[in-house]
Amino acid sequence: MDPINRGPEEYGHDIDRFDEGDDTAAGVSRPPRDALPELGQKAAAPARTVRLVSGDFLLTVNPVDGSEIEPCPPGERPSPPARHTAEQREELRRAAQPPAPAGPAAPPLPLLEREEERERLLRLLGRGRSVRLTGPAGSGRTTLLDIVAADCAGLAPDGVVRLSGHHRTPTELLYELLAAVHRVPQHRPDRAGLLELVRGIGAVVLVDDLEFGGSALDELLGATPECAFLLAATPDVVAPSPDSHLEEVFLQGLGRSATLELLERAVERPLTDEESNWAGDLWFESEGLPLRFVQAGALLRQRDALRIPDPDPVDEDDENVFADGHDAPLPTLGEGAAPAALLASRLSESAREALRFAVALGGEMPHQAHLPALVGDTHADAALGELTSCGLLTPVGSRYRLASGVATQLEAEGYGEDAVARARTAAQHYAWWTGHPSVAAERAAAEADAVLAAMTALVPGSEAGHPSAAVLLARSAAPAFAAGLHWGAWERVLRTGQEAARIAGEVAEEAYFHHELGVLALCAGNLDRARAELEASIALRGALADKGGTVAGRRALALVTDRESTAVAAEAVPVASTPPAGVPAAVAPPTEPLVTRQDTPPPAALLDRLRRTVLTGTRRNVAAAGAGALLVAVLGTVVTLGATAGNDEPADQVTNEQSATENDGDSGDGLTAEQPSESPTRSPSPTKSAPDDPSAPASAEPGESGSAGDPSTPGGAPSTTGGIGSSSSSSTTGSPSTTGGTTGSSTTGGPTGGTGSGGPTGGTDTGGTDTGGTDTGGTTSDPTGGTDTGGTDAGGTDTGGTTGNPTGGSDAGGTTGDPTGGSDAGGTEAGGTTSGSVSPSSS
Numbered sequence: 001m002d003p004i005n006r007g008p009e010e011y012g013h014d015i016d017r018f019d020e021g022d023d024t025a026a027g028v029s030r031p032p033r034d035a036l037p038e039l040g041q042k043a044a045a046p047a048r049t050v051r052l053v054s055g056d057f058l059l060t061v062n063p064v065d066g067s068e069i070e071p072c073p074p075g076e077r078p079s080p081p082a083r084h085t086a087e088q089r090e091e092l093r094r095a096a097q098p099p100a101p102a103g104p105a106a107p108p109l110p111l112l113e114r115e116e117e118r119e120r121l122l123r124l125l126g127r128g129r130s131v132r133l134t135g136p137a138g139s140g141r142t143t144l145l146d147i148v149a150a151d152c153a154g155l156a157p158d159g160v161v162r163l164s165g166h167h168r169t170p171t172e173l174l175y176e177l178l179a180a181v182h183r184v185p186q187h188r189p190d191r192a193g194l195l196e197l198v199r200g201i202g203a204v205v206l207v208d209d210l211e212f213g214g215s216a217l218d219e220l221l222g223a224t225p226e227c228a229f230l231l232a233a234t235p236d237v238v239a240p241s242p243d244s245h246l247e248e249v250f251l252q253g254l255g256r257s258a259t260l261e262l263l264e265r266a267v268e269r270p271l272t273d274e275e276s277n278w279a280g281d282l283w284f285e286s287e288g289l290p291l292r293f294v295q296a297g298a299l300l301r302q303r304d305a306l307r308i309p310d311p312d313p314v315d316e317d318d319e320n321v322f323a324d325g326h327d328a329p330l331p332t333l334g335e336g337a338a339p340a341a342l343l344a345s346r347l348s349e350s351a352r353e354a355l356r357f358a359v360a361l362g363g364e365m366p367h368q369a370h371l372p373a374l375v376g377d378t379h380a381d382a383a384l385g386e387l388t389s390c391g392l393l394t395p396v397g398s399r400y401r402l403a404s405g406v407a408t409q410l411e412a413e414g415y416g417e418d419a420v421a422r423a424r425t426a427a428q429h430y431a432w433w434t435g436h437p438s439v440a441a442e443r444a445a446a447e448a449d450a451v452l453a454a455m456t457a458l459v460p461g462s463e464a465g466h467p468s469a470a471v472l473l474a475r476s477a478a479p480a481f482a483a484g485l486h487w488g489a490w491e492r493v494l495r496t497g498q499e500a501a502r503i504a505g506e507v508a509e510e511a512y513f514h515h516e517l518g519v520l521a522l523c524a525g526n527l528d529r530a531r532a533e534l535e536a537s538i539a540l541r542g543a544l545a546d547k548g549g550t551v552a553g554r555r556a557l558a559l560v561t562d563r564e565s566t567a568v569a570a571e572a573v574p575v576a577s578t579p580p581a582g583v584p585a586a587v588a589p590p591t592e593p594l595v596t597r598q599d600t601p602p603p604a605a606l607l608d609r610l611r612r613t614v615l616t617g618t619r620r621n622v623a624a625a626g627a628g629a630l631l632v633a634v635l636g637t638v639v640t641l642g643a644t645a646g647n648d649e650p651a652d653q654v655t656n657e658q659s660a661t662e663n664d665g666d667s668g669d670g671l672t673a674e675q676p677s678e679s680p681t682r683s684p685s686p687t688k689s690a691p692d693d694p695s696a697p698a699s700a701e702p703g704e705s706g707s708a709g710d711p712s713t714p715g716g717a718p719s720t721t722g723g724i725g726s727s728s729s730s731s732t733t734g735s736p737s738t739t740g741g742t743t744g745s746s747t748t749g750g751p752t753g754g755t756g757s758g759g760p761t762g763g764t765d766t767g768g769t770d771t772g773g774t775d776t777g778g779t780t781s782d783p784t785g786g787t788d789t790g791g792t793d794a795g796g797t798d799t800g801g802t803t804g805n806p807t808g809g810s811d812a813g814g815t816t817g818d819p820t821g822g823s824d825a826g827g828t829e830a831g832g833t834t835s836g837s838v839s840p841s842s843s
Contacts, residue, residue: 048437050483053078054523055190057559063435063479065548066515066537069522069556081182081197089159092180096162098395102368103385109265109294112258114144117249121230122151124247125204130221130229132240135251137404138291141232142395144251145206148230156228158203164397165210165231167449170220172488174198177205177224179485188485191525195223202226209396213238221246253288256280262290266297267304274330275300282336291403294391295339296331302346303328340409343390350375351383352415355392355402359410360419361426361453363402365393370447373429398446423457424466427473430454435476444477445484451477452492459500470500471509478516491520511540515553522560527567530560 052059058072084092111118117133124131125148135141149160161180163173174194178184181201189197201224210217210233217240221229231246240246254262263279264271271279279296286292306328335342344352353375358365365387371380384400387393393400402410410416430451434444444451451473458470474497481490498513518533534557541549 048479048483050186050441050479051076052186052188052483052485054188055193055525057523059482059519059523061479061482062552063475065546066512066552067479067482067519068552069519069559071559078184078187081178081184081187083158083182084180086159088183089180093160093162096398098398098400099368101385101388101400103382104389105385106298106389106391107266107268109262111140111143111147112262112290113254114140114147114251117144117251118147118151120249121148125152125228125230126155128228129247130227130245131231131247131249133230133232133249133251134235135232136289137234138289139251139253140290141251142208143290145208145230145232149204149206152204156203158201160204160206163205163207165207165212165233166396166401167211167488169488170212170216170223173207173220174223175485175487177201177203177227188487188523190523198224200226204228204230206230206232208232211237213240215241217241218244253286254283254290254293255288256283259283259288259290259293262293263297263300266294267300278330278333278336281333285333285337291391292337295343296336298343298390299331299336299339302343303330306346338405338409340392340406341413343392344410344413344415347386347390348383350377350380351386353377354380354383354387355410356415356419357422357426358402359407359415360422360457361450362456363407364450364453365400365402366426366450367399367447370429370433374426396449399449401449420457420461420463420466423454424469426450427454427458427469431469431473431476434473434480439480441480441484444480445486445489448477448481448486448489448493452489452496455493455496455500459496460503461500467500467504468506471497471504471506473497474500475509475512478513482516487520491517494520507540508544508546511537511544511546511549514540515549515556518553518560519556522556522563527560527564531557531564534560 048063050061052061053072053076056072056077057069058076060068062068121131121133121144133141133144145162149162152160158181161177163176163180165173168176171194175188178189178194178198178201181203182197205224205227207229210231213233217231217238221244259282260271260276260279263275279293282292282296331339331342344355350371354365354371357374365384366374368381368384371383372378374380375383384393388400392403392406394403430447433439434447434451455470455473458466461467461470474493478490478493478497481487481493494513494516498510498517501507501510501513514533514537518530518537521527521530521533534553538550538553538557541553
């Protein structure tokens with residue numbers, strides 16, 4: 001491996017081998033096509049792409065066009081995560097500690113007057129109880145947590161887990177807890193998978209600098225029922241809810257004797273009477289906070305270093321004898337209460353410059369490896385040791401930040417001047433560092449707080465170039481945070497970068513941030529936000545003619561649409577399985593011949609009923625439910641057709657699909673059975689009814705006709721499909737209705753409406769709908785033929801038309817000269833007479 005010219009194999013790319021004699025076969029990487037070495041151009045560094053599995057998605061973090069997301073193939077799905085061993089947990093614990101600062105170390109300080117709290121915490125945690133440790137800033141909460149962590153080493157099967165709640169949400173803490181117990185490389189489970197994994201974790205979890213309470217804290221505790229939590233927070237954090245059942249432990253200030261002992265340990269010598277009196281006044285003013293006495297001990301150590309030797313010592317052999325009159329004066333009480341400015345004034349220039357950067361970054365101290373580049377001093381990394389020994393810095397997770405009240409005290413002394421310029425310098429440095437191929441994503445994610453602080457200081461920027469610097473940093477850091485699985489920082493840097501790009505007018509970068517936010521929302525399951533972000537990105541990239549970015553956005557948007565359709569289908573399943581009254585739940589093949597009456601309403605009514613059922617949902621719900629309803633109606637029709645078509649009866653017998661009319665012909669019993677027509681396009685010729693037959697009325701009166709919709713009437717078979725024997729037998733039984741159907745109610749008496757020929761098309765399936773007998777059912781010559789009584793829901797009464805108006809419907813269901821008027825269709829809903837047919841049920 002060449003440390004200078006890194007090959008693509010170091011970034012996850014395989015070397016292409018074209019032939020045996022090619023340079024690539026010897027391990028020499030081929031430069032990109034746009035690089036011209038003969039002109040002195042350097043080959044561009046390959047883009048650092050990382051493949052992650054998020055839930056059931058495969059996410060490819062692409063820093064060029066935007067992250068690509070697709071359903072995870074089965075071969076890419078990770079195996080169930082395994083637990084870390086005890087040795088691995090210890091290694092992770094050491095890696096999570098803040099680095100040991102370079103430079104002189106402060107003397108170790110004991111834990112004073114905390115034995116009672118320590119024993120109580122250990123006792124509660126040993127019983128599996130969760131505790132909230134509350135104390136003001138500087139009360140020694142972090143030091144107490146360090147001691148308790150060592151005491152609880154063997155209490156839980158998964159050991160002790162240290163987490164930082166600084167700028168963390170409950171979800172982020174759950175993911176960090178999962179990573180501390182399970183090995184999940186390049187895998188971020190979805191919400192359901194996360195809860196399933198953390199539910200089985202049994203550990204003592206110590207969370208320092210907690211920043212939330214209430215329902216958010218209940219979410220954290222409820223997701224981990226097998227863990228015992230020790231939560232350290234300040235009094236200004238929201239209190240836990242009453243249902244959390246947390247034990248409360250309060251940290252008070254130290255007593256006067258304990259503070260004097262702490263001060264002596266800090267200076268590593270006994271105190272003088274003057275220093276003891278000064279320490280007593282400081283104890284009264286600071287209420288015994290340990291941090292104040294750590295800083296006071298640093299002041300006394302600096303005072304000892306500033307002692308001036310007596311030019312005329314009493315003992316000439318001892319040059320280290322100091323006269324009292326040449327001692328540096330003790331700090332005032334005000335300087336002891338706010339010692340940051342005085343302490344900083346006695347530090348090195350590199351340390352003071354590092355403090356200025358920390359103030360510019362909102363209190364976040366850059367890692368000591370970045371201080372030489374930021375400060376401009378190769379030995380600036382030693383400044384971190386100076387600052388920690390003075391009590392100006394406090395550990396937060398794996399990093400340091402300014403201690404409580406230090407930033408305010410330094411700003412009052414002018415350390416905040418040119419803060420924006422220093423923040424821009426830090427942003428430019430971090431933009432180069434986070435985008436460098438040699439920087440691991442985990443290292444970049446560990447520096448997320450300082451990176452976000454630099455961006456926040458530049459947005460909104462009052463000076464030209466500041467938003468652009470923030471855009472550059474966000475563009476470089478976002479892929480690194482995503483690859484490092486620090487998605488909370490990923491979201492914050494994307495939102496800050498999107499705002500900076502909008503201010504700077506960089507449309508292409510703004511489209512990139514919208515795309516990434518859409519992908520992030522899709523991974524989190526927030527489909528509405530994902531659609532909004534992706535549509536905004538596609539619109540911006542379409543205006544810029546960015547084909548690659550547009551294609552990536554459309555692919556992600558297609559996944560959003562697919563997820564929405566799946567969600568709609570899942571919501572529509574209960575509607576289909578539990579239909580409203582009158583709608584069949586399922587259509588099953590009948591075991592017996594179907595009767596003429598069916599409970600399935602017409603398709604139009606079915607669609608309208610289902611549309612009203614799902615009207616409260618979204619517009620996509622309506623479309624999906626309508627399609628499902630139409631499918632149910634079609635299936636019902638198909639099954640009905642199949643059932644009736646397969647029920648073939650002999651032609652010489654009276655069946656449900658044929659009608660028998662009473663006649664005085666040659667038949668002995670007075671009844672003549674209709675024969676099926678040989679041609680499906682011609683009407684059969686049944687025997688006409690004798691006009692002088694006393695059993696056949698000469699004219700139908702209102703109320704005498706047997707309606708198919710009213711099974712109580714003697715003359716009509718119960719049917720809701722237009723008066724035919726079944727909805728599919730109009731063309732096979734040769735018994736069409738000449739007066740039924742919506743087309744038969746026109747004033748012109750169309751060929752399908754009841755003409756003298758009584759064609760088979762007169763009794764189609766639509767002939768017996770609810771609208772079969774409208775107000776215009778009669779002809780213009782007979783206004784009473786189309787009255788409301790003639791077009792009722794029952795299909796039409798005998799008054800639907802006079803015998804003199806063939807288009808309205810004769811006594812026999814058509815013209816008297818049409819022998820087909822005595823078919824089954826004579827008793828249809830559309831106004832056929834009772835003398836038109838005698839159904840098998842009535843005979």
